[in-house]
Structure formats: structure tokens, C-alpha cells
Amino acid sequence: MRHPALQQPPFAPMTLEQAEQFRAIVAGALAEDGASADVTTMFTVAEDAVASAALVFRRGGVLAGLAIATLAFAIVDPKIRVDTRAADGELVETGGVVARLSGPARGMLAGERVALNFMGRLSGIATLTRAFVDAVRGTSTRICDTRKTMPGLRALERYAVRCGGGFNHRFNLSDAVLIKDNHIAVAGSVAQAVARARANAAPDLIVEVECESVDQVHSAVECGVDAVLLDNMTRDQLRAAVAVARGRAVSEASGGITLDNVREVAQTGVDIVSIGALTHSAPSVDVALDFV
Secondary structure, three states, X not given: OOOHHHOOOOOOOOOHXXXXXXXXXXXXXXXXXXXXXXXXXXXXXXXXXXXXXXXXXXXXXXXXXXXXXXXXXXXXXXXXXXXXOOOOOOEEOOOOEEEEEEEEXXXXXXXXXXXXXXXXXXXXXXXXXXXXXXXXXXXXXXXXXXXXXXXXXXXXXXXXXXXXXXXXXXXXXXXXXXXXXXXXXXXXXXXXXXXXXXXXXXXXXXXXXXXXXHXXXXXXXXXXXXXXXXXOOOHHHHHHHHHHHOOOOEEEEEOOOOOOOHHHHHOOOOOEEEOOHHHHOOOOOOEEEEEX
């Protein structure tokens, strides 16, 4: 069945070459931080000083964004060498070293905060995602993100979700038709909204409808939608909705889902559980640059 989260290729860690597409974002973060005029470092560290350091997880978690951190150091000073010891998607224990750095000390110090901010934030998302993925292990349900991402960082945050074993929903408003309650209110009914969408959408664009009741699921499925978004439904409602949609449309549960109840939700048989908290509420992993 058609849905972005059901059509994605297997996860592969980001290479430094792939990270280059985010150069403008990383360079902007370095400019914001004043990395080219780090007065503390310039006043206290000799220009020709070299050092060795390690990127260390002070709290265990799932690694994400190592190539982005590497890119940050490379932009500050291309002479900094980064020797990676782990790969994105790997679970790192507390105290684990994910990379060793060597080269100009000034560059390491100037790029430190931006590199750590990116890696800590992305690893936090990956770690929370892994917790949800582990919670539904053994079911057929996929854990999926939403568009509740930090503006400008969506591509990176979605990548972090994949590092944690999750999957991605539509990237933006042009990627799929997702008819929500306000669209239905303006259009007049589910049937009218779907008919208008089908009349205008390209054949390969999926049409999904947000449903707040089992009756709405019946209406959406009868209209031939590709997927139904089951919004804040009880477990009994989810089971009934899944029975209606099975074999006819992808079922996606969302709203009020936590680590405490996600397994119960998955056991209703839904194909996908989408969770905004993966990206808007994940605590950063504590990552440090320790000079050795």
C-alpha cells in the first residue's frame, strides 16, 4: 500500500560527502557562534598549537549526526583530522568515544560548540526514536515522524529519526494530500474533500484523510483513499478502524501516544504510529569534546 513511511529504503549512515548538502546550515551556525573570531581561543592558545581530542558520549544513546559534526570542524579548519570510531545508528554506551580528533587546537575549540550542538540534538532524536521502536518490537507497526520539526532543520531531524530505526512521513505540504478536519469543514464533507483532491492530484500523490471516528473511516475508505489518519482514538476505536481499513487503506494512529502506551496502540494492528514528540520533545544527548 502507498504511504511515504512504507516505501523507504533501508537506513544507511550519512557520509561526509552527503553531509556537504548541509554546508550552508552548518556554516550559518558557525557564523552565528562567531567561530571565526573566537577571542578567548585567539588570546589564550598559540596559533601553531596542535592537540588531540575525543568526541565522547557522557550519557549513552544512539549516535546521529557524526558527519555533520565532522563537517563543522572541516569548515573551521580543513587541517583538523577526524577519525571516526562509530557510525550513525549505533548505540553508544556512557563514556563511549565516537571519534578522535587531531590537528590545530584553535580550530577544534572554535568549532566545538556547533559540532556538539548538532550531534547532541540529532542523537537525542535518534535515542528517543529507538525507545519507541523498541517498545513496539515484534509487531508490524512502524514508528514515524511528523512535520513538527525545527524550521530549517527538517531534513537533518528526519535523518536522525531514521538513525533511531524510525521512518519518515511526508517531507512537506507538497509531498502528499493529507485532508484534516479544517479541510473537511471548508470542503463540506469527507467525500467532497476527497473528490476534489482526486480531481487535482497527480496519480502518484497519495491521498490520506484524518478521521476522528470510525464512521469517518468508513466514509474515507469508501471514497478510495490511500490512508487514514486515526486521530486520538481509543483502543477500541482503533481496532474497529483497522478492521475497516485492512486491505483497503494504510492505517496510521496519532495523538496522545507515549512510551507507556505505544505498544498497546501497535497491538491494535495499525500500520503506522506517527509521533510529533520524536522531533519536538527529544532531549539532547550529552556529548563532549575532551582534549587528551
